Amino acid sequence: xxxxxxxxxxxxxxxxxxxxxxxxxxxxxxxxxxxxxxxxxxxxxxxxxxxxxxxxxxxxxxxxxxxxxxxxxxxxxxxxxxxxxxxxxxxxxxxxxxxxxxxxxxxxxxxxxxxxxxxxxxxxxxxxxxxxxxxxxxxxxxxxxxxxxxxxxxxxxxxxxxxxxxxxxxxxxxxxxxxxxxxxxxxxxxxxxxxxxxxxxxxxxxxxxxxxxxxxxxxxxxxxxxxxxxxxxxxxxxxxxxxxxxxxxxxxxxxxxxxxxxxxxxxxxxxxxxxxxxxxxxxxxxxxxxxxxxxxxxxxxxxxxxxxxxxxxxxxxxxxxxxxxxxxxxxxxxxxxxxxxxxxxxxxxxxxxxxxxxxxxxxxxxxxxxxxxxxxxxxxxxxxxxxxxxxxxxxxxxxxxxxxxxxxxxxxxxxxxxxxxxxxxxxxxxxxxxxxxxxxxxxxxxxxxxxxxxxxxx
Numbered sequence: 423x424x425x426x427x428x429x430x431x432x433x434x435x436x437x438x439x440x441x442x443x444x445x446x447x448x449x450x451x452x453x454x455x456x457x458x459x460x461x462x463x464x465x466x467x468x469x470x471x472x473x474x475x476x477x478x479x480x481x482x483x484x485x486x487x488x489x490x491x492x493x494x495x496x497x498x499x500x501x502x503x504x505x506x507x508x509x510x511x512x513x514x515x516x517x518x519x520x521x522x523x524x525x526x527x528x529x530x531x532x533x534x535x536x537x538x539x540x541x542x543x544x545x546x547x548x549x550x551x552x553x554x555x556x557x558x559x560x561x562x563x564x565x566x567x568x569x570x571x572x573x574x575x576x577x578x579x580x581x582x583x584x585x586x587x588x589x590x591x592x593x594x595x596x597x598x599x600x601x602x603x604x605x606x607x608x609x610x611x612x613x614x615x616x617x618x619x620x621x622x623x624x625x626x627x628x629x630x631x632x633x634x635x636x637x638x639x640x641x642x643x644x645x646x647x648x649x650x651x652x653x654x655x656x657x658x659x660x661x662x663x664x665x666x667x668x669x670x671x672x673x674x675x676x677x678x679x680x681x682x683x684x685x686x687x688x689x690x691x692x693x694x695x696x697x698x699x700x701x702x703x704x705x706x707x708x709x710x711x712x713x714x715x716x717x718x719x720x721x722x723x724x725x726x727x728x729x730x731x732x733x734x735x736x737x738x739x740x741x742x743x744x745x746x747x748x749x750x751x752x753x754x755x756x757x758x759x760x761x762x763x764x765x766x767x768x769x770x771x772x773x774x775x776x777x778x779x780x781x782x783x784x785x786x787x788x789x790x791x792x793x794x795x796x797x798x799x800x801x802x803x804x805x806x807x808x809x810x811x812x813x814x815x816x817x818x819x820x821x822x823x824x825x826x827x828x829x830x831x832x833x834x835x836x837x838x839x840x841x842x843x844x845x846x847x848x849x850x851x852x853x854x855x856x857x858x859x860x861x862x863x864x865x866x867x868x869x870x871x872x873x874x875x876x877x878x879x880x
Contacts, residue, residue: 464493492521566641569671734869755830756857762834791831799824
């Protein structure tokens with residue numbers, strides 16, 4: 423802390439700024455307090471709020487306006503949002519909620535117990551709560567749930583002059599540089615840019631300027647599919663329509679980024695067999711409860727590997743060198759299966775595959791597995807020969823690795839495709855499951871081939 427006077431927080435760390443703000447709150451130096459927070463981003467304010475001394479937190483929150491608190495609330499996780507609203511009290515909580523972006527508010531309300539959610543909604547302004555209720559009626563993880571009402575519309579029969587005048591008379595909306603055109607019944611009929619309106623003659627009608635082919639999402643479309651649409655066309659916003667093609671809302675790019683990150687972390691958690699609801703804040707017993715069933719299942723499946731080794735015990739006893747290559751065979755097969763799984767799960771996000779695409783994908787993976795198997799098979803054949811001095815042993819190991827890599831690649835490709843076909847999330851075909859299944863297949867193939875040529879090996 424600078425002892426000669428107040429510091430500018432411009433280049434200070436969050437910890438230093440927090441210390442400075444604590445001093446201003448304790449001394450009630452409000453001019454310096456507001457000067458210090460003037461250029462801080464809402465995310466920085468949430469970090470400061472979390473680091474603020476508990477006994478001073480309520481005094482800190484009293485100094486923020488509802489719109490600032492709304493921005494802060496949107497940056498917090500659910501348990502931190504609940505804590506914030508408890509500290510604000512019922513009246514200020516409602517004021518803050520009125521200022522929050524509707525998509526963020528809906529995420530918060532969705533995770534609350536029904537009784538608490540209804541209590542908050544019943545105390546909101548009627549028009550505001552009606553919009554929230556209508557959005558909450560859409561299924562979770564659909565386009566309807568994540569859309570916002572922050573957009574502008576024009577009527578097709580308006581002139582460019584009338585449209586510009588209307589735009590200038592409304593509050594700024596950062597969602598998009600495009601305006602959506604509707605008919606008198608609210609149906610989406612086109613889209614027009616601000617630039618087109620400004621460059622057009624005053625009497626030119628909007629319907630003459632608009633693009634009639636509009637890319638849109640439906641309210642019941644999966645949010646991943648809607649996010650992929652927005653990415654594919656490189657839009658900054660995507661209109662959402664209902665079954666009657668009436669414009670209901672807009673999906674913004676910042677919401678799509680949240681979806682992509684959420685879905686990616688969820689799929690990674692599933693592919694690791696850890697469960698989608700575990701993060702840094704999850705308590706140990708809760709994490710154990712969610713992860714243990716999956717691991718117990720894999721444990722019992724893994725016992726099959728042991729039974730295969732037991733079944734081929736005579737082969738292993740007669741050619742002990744086979745044991746040296748067991749970990750390599752099983753590990754390589756699991757690795758190639760996990761690689762294929764990652765490719766397929768990534769490709770399936772937001773996509774509906776037709777028969778030709780599936781067959782092309784399987785055909786490609788067969789080629790990939792074959793080439794990988796040939797290269798690795800030849801390499802291990804040579805290595806095994808120089809290590810054990812036996813060309814036949816090296817060939818058996820090389821051929822075994824070739825077949826297990828091809829089958830491992832197919833397993834990692836086909837299992838998620840089959841799950842997707844039966845409407846099951848393909849990410850549940852996790853890395854541990856694919857690895858365990860491939861262990862079983864690889865050992866069976868390895869010892870099966872070795873047993874077939876056992877007499878020649880002796």
